[in-house]
Amino acid sequence: MSVEQLEANSDCRLVEDISFLSHSKFVDNVYIPQVTKNCKPKVGQEFESIDGAHEFYIKYAKEAGFSVRSSSTKRCKGMNEVVRKEFVCFKEGVSSIKDGERKRFRGMTRKNCKAKVAVVMSKMGKFVITVFVEEHSHPLSTLRKVHLLRSYRSVSEAKKSLTMQFSAANVPIHQQISILEVEAGAKVRNELRGQDAELLKEYFLAKQEKDPYFFFKIDVDDDGKLKCCFWVDSVSRRAYGCFGDVVVFDTTYNTNQYGMIFAPLVGVNNHGQTVLFAYAFLNDERTESFVWLFERLKDSMPTNNPKMIIIDQDPAMTKAIAQSLRNTFHRYCSWHLLEKFSTYLNAITYRDFYKDFQQCIWKSKFLEESERKWVTTIEKASLYDNDWLKSIFELRSR
Template sequence: MLDDTGTQLYTPQVVEQKKPNVKHEFQTIEEAFQFYNAYARECGFSARMSTSKIKKGTNELIRKQFVCFKEGETNEHYQKKEKHTVQRSGERNRGLVRVGCKAKMTVVKSQTGPNWIVSQFVEEDNHALATPSKIHLLRSHRVVSAAKRGLSQQLSKANIPMCQQIRVLEIEAGGPQNIGCVEKDIRNYGQREEKNPTFYFKYELDEESRLVRCFWADPFARRSYHFFGDVLVFDTTYNTNKYDMIFAPLVGVNHHGQTVIFGCALLSGEKTESFIWLFNQLLDAMPRDAPQVIITDQDPAMTKAIAQVLPSTCHRYCIWHILNKFAEKINTMVYQDNYHWFKNIICNSETIEEFETSWAELLKNSNLGDNTWLRQMYEIYNK
């Protein structure tokens, strides 16, 4: 799909797969709208519910229409009023909200069952579509997930400013376009916070009564750990405040493949004693035993702490951190010629024999047999 300048916005094959078809059936109105909204997201526009039809005598809903948010025409009086308001207040003009877009999907109640059937589908758009990096700004696609609400609540309790909370969410999601909402949405949820007696937190001060470390987990995080705490990912990448305290989220993955927060910490330094304290707090706070697997970066202090506090937990290093180091540990030209081979061997080898044979052959062909860092990585793999 192209914008009005001819630039490719969305992959046609993906849009085609999401496209509604006449006779397509849904169990509920909500399911039908979710489907159309997902299609709208792939195309680059916002969807909304529109007109309905009620059966006479019974007031039973028998038809529902979903349209582009820019369907219809903006009232001329409203346009003049908005223009006057903008000139007087100096606010940014938002442009026309309604431009007569014809895109829509209509569903009707089945006569033989409870389902809803697509009776009409129009894919015509008469306006510029949002690019993938802007789609999260459109109203029907702005969703604050439970994980993001939980993380924001925990960060707020640690007095971390909203602007820094948004930055943490951007890093976690891989960019602002992947958060799924805007700062205003996060603030609105933050205002609904209420104190909860089952909220767990611990902290320690130094000799001068300065905060050196703290850990917290809300009821939702603790419940998530009960169900999904068999694998834990621990990362201390983020520095979040002017005191250079390290933000350390402990996260996992639920049965939908979504990130869930188990707990969060602020640490004054990446020392073994800090990590020992943190892992002990995790065990005290959670309703089940230690995780079966923990994935971390290659921090030596963290490795020592895990061995001491979580001796029965299988410890593995994050593949993302390892692959990112190839660029700095290997000669630039050699890296460019061989990186994709290294990545393929590491990620796609199906047996130990296949990995070791391919690894030895690649080191020989690339003349990297004497590379100290690669030897260290191989030694860690063999432990």
């Protein structure tokens, strides 16, 4: 018997018309889960029971990033046997509470989402998928947060037994929760160990399907471990095409659990606002790593190299710019220079003369004026023998 016949024999009318939904990945306000093919439900797929179909759809929903709830049920007259069942997205339907009646702000629990799956009992006693709608009307959860959705928030019998033992031993509730959090965190870390790089690649591939101009490059070492990663989307590429003549480049530390260096490339638009051009994770700060990053920047951007790049006084960056961006003017960041004054001057000298040095850098319109103010400040502070200040003065043309 065909799927259409099964659906007709179940005597269950579809509540909504799904003909207006497109299966294209580029339809506005439609979110299509990016999952593996063997995890995706298919019309005509058979299951031994409703529970089997339910478990399969929950597994698919967890990978896709949404929660599941039961919807309509059709039973056979007289025998009270379920012959048709629907499982829908947890944001199906429309909220009955109006915005003005809400006592506190919460995320919208109902978005009139049409995503669902319907199974019908066949003559052979098996349950067959007859309807599958995969498009969602709302953003989907990430892999890191999907465990917080209602379908996956459950306490196992082992955990319940453990909490009862804690209570019998007079362990406070807050300590019980802390112990369970530590145990759960270790379990999640062990499950994801060695898989995060692969998850990142899958995420980039999914972004590339939605955004044809999304560009990424991943480099691994001899052991197959992630060494460098570079990515840029269509918005950043357009911004670079308009405002990429000047690029500011800096790195950050200790911002992720993997100890990798985050290296964003940014600029300023015509409104004086910061815009992001590209992003990268680097394993180290060697010249080779920075050369790799700059080469990926050149590969991904539609226009020529930047006219000017501003960095801090990192020698590896300086060498990389000389190798990869030979026609780009290289300048040192004034903010980074001023931040180092407190390190190379004693507390009293810094207190008395920092503003004078600051005016030399920020308040001078011409090079001659800046040099004159600098020499005057050195004389007043008696800092003739400060080697760091000498090196800074020699770098003034940069």
